[in-house]
Amino acid sequence: MFGSFLRASQVKSPWLLHFDCGSCNGCDIETLACLTPVYDVERFGVINVGNPRHADVLVVTGTVNPRNAAVLKNLYDQMPTPKLVIAVGACGCSGGVFREAPNVLGGIDKVIPVDVYVPGCPAKPEAIMDAVVTGLGKLKAILEASK
């Protein structure tokens, strides 16, 4: 019983860490908007924690450049497993409109594995919420498989 409660909890309390990895702010403010009254992702148990050691879901907006790649990798490594990564916006998915800019390496999957991609420029808050739900579904499947 206790074990199943623990497993159930894992998909009911996604604490997220947002990292702006070279985004234009468009996706950031939409991510932030998710927390605000009209969207209120806390309904799904989401808390925006500022600290990778408490986070379960890493939400990354923006493109990767040589400088922030190291930071992104660090933050990812500091998160305890199991963890999810959501790439938000065209930039996060692929580098978007900046793919060919000189200082851009591309999407964040160049540095860390991505679980859910959220296309759009910027991604709509609804899409970001979809991503959280999809990611948790994915996590649930993994947990079920490992049972």
Add this chain to the structure above:
Amino acid sequence: MNLNTFLLALAGLVLAPLLGGLAAGVDRVVTARLQSRLGPPLLQPFFDVGKLMSKAIAPASHWQGLFVRWALAASLASDVLLAAGGDVLMCFFVQAASASFVALGAFCGSSPYSKLGAQRELFQLLAYEPVFLVAILCMAKAAGGFDAFSIMAAQGPLLLRLPLVVPGLVFVVLVKLRKSPFDIAASHHMHQEVVRGVYTDYAGRDFALLELAHWADVTVVLWICSFLWATGPLQMLATGLAFLFAALIIDNISARLTWRTMLKRTAPLTLILATANLVWLYLE
């Protein structure tokens, strides 16, 4: 120690953290509603703890596990003491020990935010402890005994004789619940310059245990506050909830202050009020 006391103690051990968790759930829901949000389910805090329990972490220090468990033990012990009708002062000291362990563990951490948080945690302790102590002294004086049972058995509501300790107690509740304007060491919801402050370096199971300890603490604090109107269990519940609700409202209508303001203004002010009440009890 007879069987009755033992059962009461056991109830305190088990129920107090659960009640604290429920209070945290109420807090989350009511806060959301005050902000025009729907908010999480009532049991969300339990899911949070369950989730934290099942995370795999690398500890930030080899010592933290130890301190976390000591903190939890101290918090639970203070619950047990209170439930079994023990000495309220001692219960308070035991709880302060819990806070000290939390701070110690944070000192052992590796992140600068953790250590900064630990410093601030201590300043918080410095700010609220005297007020709380004096409030308890007032209760004991008014009720004629230091143990929980005799305070609860006091004639009529203590509030009528202790109006001036109320601001102090609200201050204590705000600090203990980590609510604005006094969420100085570790912010509760929105995150501040100290990141998670004293909690920065705790993660996974350790953090879950700490959360349990926090719940136990909240129960103790609200319980002691409820002594102000202890004419019956329902009245006590209502008083406790009233304090909780007051804290939530204040959290939502004020900005967060700095520890300097807390230490230089709020703490002395509430302390003076509580002391005045104490003196008044003596003159009576």
Add this chain to the structure above:
Amino acid sequence: MARTVIPFGPQHPVLPEPIHLSLVLEDEKVVEALPTLGYVHRGLEMLAVKRDYNQMIQIVERVCGICSMIHSLCYCQGIEEMMGLEAPRRARMLRVVWSELHRLHSHLLWLGLFADSFGFESLFMQLWKIRERVMDLNEATTGNRVIVSVNVVGGVRADLDEGQVRWIKDTLVEVEASIRSLQSTIMNDSTVCKRTKGIGVLTKQAAHDLGAAGPMLRGSGIAQDMRQLKYAGFDELAFEPVVETAGDCWARSAVRFREALQSIDLVRQALDKLEPGDLAVKAKGRPEGEVITRVEQPRGECLYYLKGNGSLFLERVRIRTPTFANIPPLAAILPGLDFADVPVVVLSIDPCISCTER
């Protein structure tokens, strides 16, 4: 007194964007603050050699998502100047409408983040709740909440019909009422004042000498606003820069609060002046020559230098953004602050790193 070294950012919960400050504290007071940038640098100005001047509109619009519309406005005005075009009057009025809606949502966003920086969560929530109304206006009229993509060289590519005009006006009445209901909290609440009044003071002289821009400049008592240049439709609108004199965080917040209301007023004026007409003139030829154009962004003066060489591709796009101008003043006011005030002061310049670094 022992020193504490705090790495503030690039990932930090109060920082909306990655900037790093190496802070040295003594007694929880800042004694040294060294900023580092480069975490959002994309090098997008260089994309001008790969994207033609029309495609560059979409690129510069993504210099920053918050005042995206004003970036493309500045750029398009520059190209128009280079090519000798003049946007039709309706287009110019519509540009005012959308650019002021952007300023409005940007200021509400900022006020919310600012409230968050001193831990006033419910105020943050309230402001962002109001802001959603403005975002709806954007999405309904242009198709996107944030990156509206309305500007083209020669005019605009979206229009408002009668119903929309009425709806915008009605919505703005409600938005204005909601904003005004928070006025006393933002300007007079005792805890808020405790955290903002007298914190991070930038004197008028220092603001001038260090080249501050936007509300940072106006909060220190200098009445300078690029809208005084009367670009787009501003030549026909009544406009006075908003000025506060205290120079502290409170003054900057007051400037932005009043500017949010001013933007609502400007939108109304512009909507009233809308007359039927063309949306854009056709751009002929290729841009050639050099121009410098300036507009007022929510964060202050933004400057574009454009150089065309007669081909489809510009030779140089150079952008100077307001946050860039505000960093020296910030570095000047940080030392001596309480650590707890660092987020408040950093946010008070409304830092926008993505445009600073591009």
Add this chain to the structure above:
Amino acid sequence: MRMLPTVLANLFAKAATRNYPHFVRESFEHARGELVNDIKGCIFCGTCARKCPSQCLTVARGAAGDKTEGAWTLEFFACVGCGVCVDACPTRCLSQKATHRPVAVERAVITLTGRLPERPARKDNAAGKAADKTEA
């Protein structure tokens, strides 16, 4: 203190939250959402690909060796939804839905193939065969 009326009003009023995904608000009419190509109408002229500021479209004539087939490929992770292609398309076969593009769990591109118009191109008989093909 001054915030008190507001929070109390919030407490007793209905929450502003839209309970997405249980309640989905209808999209605004002209919202620029998911880009779709009615491939039957596409003449593979390549205008969209040339105009796209993100350069996320490729149009190939005579793909797969078949001189009568054309392929229209959208790297949708890089599409910024600006609608420039939609405005530029001569046959108006491109459009944007009002709803946003669903999230994906894998990297993918969308390739649509269709029959090239017979010369001279006539819009009405360009019988298109649409195929959704996703490649990792």
Add this chain to the structure above:
Amino acid sequence: MIEAYIGLLIFWPLAAGLACLGLRGPGARSALVLATGAVLAAGAVGLATQTPLALNPAFLSCATALHVAQAAAFLFPAYFLFQGIREKHGLVMLFASAQLALAAYGEFGLPAPRAAQDAVFCDGLALALVLVASLVGSLISIFALPYMQRHEEHLHLKTSRQPQFFLILLAFLGLMNGLALAGDLRLFAAFFEGTTLCSYLLIGHDRTAEAKKSALRALWMNCMGGMFLHAGILLAQKQFGLAGIRELASPALWAGATLLPLALILVAACVKAAQLPFQAWLLGAMVAPTPVSALLHSSTMVKVGVFVCLRLAPVLEGTTTGRILTLAGALTFLGASALALGQSNAKKILAYSTAANLGLIIACAGIGTPTAIAAGVVLLVIHAVTKGLLFLCVGDMEQTVGSRDLEDLRGILAKTPLTALAASAGAMAMILPPLGMLAGKWAALEAASASPAAMVMLAVGSALGVVCWVRFSGTLMGGVAVGPQPAHASGLTSGPILALLAGAVGLGMAAPWLNALLLPAGQGSPLAGGWGLLPPLFATAMLAWIAGLKVLGRQSLQPLAAPYVGGLPQARPGSFVGALGRNWTLSEGNEYAPELFGEAKLTRLAGALAIALLLALVGGALI
């Protein structure tokens, strides 16, 4: 048999000290000191089995002993006066002459008092002091063996001055035992002056300018204390014609009489106990080698003050003098705790905290109820052990890193793990429930219920103490070690530390029972009601201890996480790559809030209040 124990307790240390002077070899010295420790321990334990007792051993009750004591009343002040003249120190000269004058008056101006009923009188309180002086004192002396060796190496002395040092150190212990057991006021006064002399010599041991200054400061203040003591004794003599301490401390005697003599003696006690405004001499004592500070702070000197207060406490119950004394003690507790909080110098923290805790004990004495006295005695014992531990640890750490500043002690855990952990544990033992210090504090708070002002001061002071000690402990536990790892752990260093650690924790845990054992003879019941719930609490604490240690064992195998530094890369542990591409070393400093706890301002404020209270103490006795 018991007479032999007492004789050994008092005279063996003196003899061993003299032998040290003769035997200059370090080996012989070590053997002697260790033997002294063994003898004192045996003597103290032997005494404990017989307590309470009243005796008239020949060597203390004979006329010769009294003559020696009477001579001492002249000799000590004369020596002090000589020192004062040599060092041209006006205050020393003033108070020494005053003492001489008083001695002369006592000798020639007053009729000889009735002899004390018992020359030796040992109840729980006296036994507590004997145990403390003998056991803790011996451990400190043992610790001093390797310490002084290194100390002199460090100073590059040509001829060792250790013989003199150990002479005084050991003699001090004998004097303390004598003082605790003396039943006659004149004997008592002689021992009292003896401790003043010893402390003067020990503080000045290093002969630096600073040491000299501090020693003279200690001297003039304690001379003044001695003057008050003599005045008080003489007044009492005049009033009642008595010289027995036990008779003097019986409430019946004082019924209806003015308490002025007692008030004067109490002021003397306050000086010895380094209460505000006399804390300066104790702080100055820091300049001496650590074993000296340890001795002064834990088992000797300052304990004399609280011993006197507790001895007289039964008389004080319910009197104005008692109430004022409580206030004065509480004020010192509050003021010194606040002062401790503002310090980063580890020894200063310890010094202020000593003053604070003694203030607490004095407050207990002022309350004077059996509960309060019991609490006071428990505090006395446990404080001695804990403070001794802390001083030894700080001394060892200071020798390891070359600084006694808390900020420089970060990362010490990696260098001298044993000492650092012991210090950390000692610091926590000062505040943690259910350990003795906290239990005592708690009992004091509840006992003080007659005085709201004292209660509030105690409450605030207690919070200050918690903050101070957690920070102390946390600072030692945190931080990254840099630099080489010097290791010089010798058994003579770690042995006393471990023994004191065991004592601090063990006695702390045993506080409830200890208190029952140590109650002054004929005093009421053990501490009131609340203890009832303590045993389960202890059990919980033990369980948590075990559970925690298990986790510690498991976790010590796990790899550690990289610290959260905003996501920045780390080039090496304890740093981050920050602005200017530089490698920034993560350093953290504690917050000392100087604007609130600044030393100068607070000292002035608290000092003024304390002087007022002491004046009231003396004045109040007149009415």
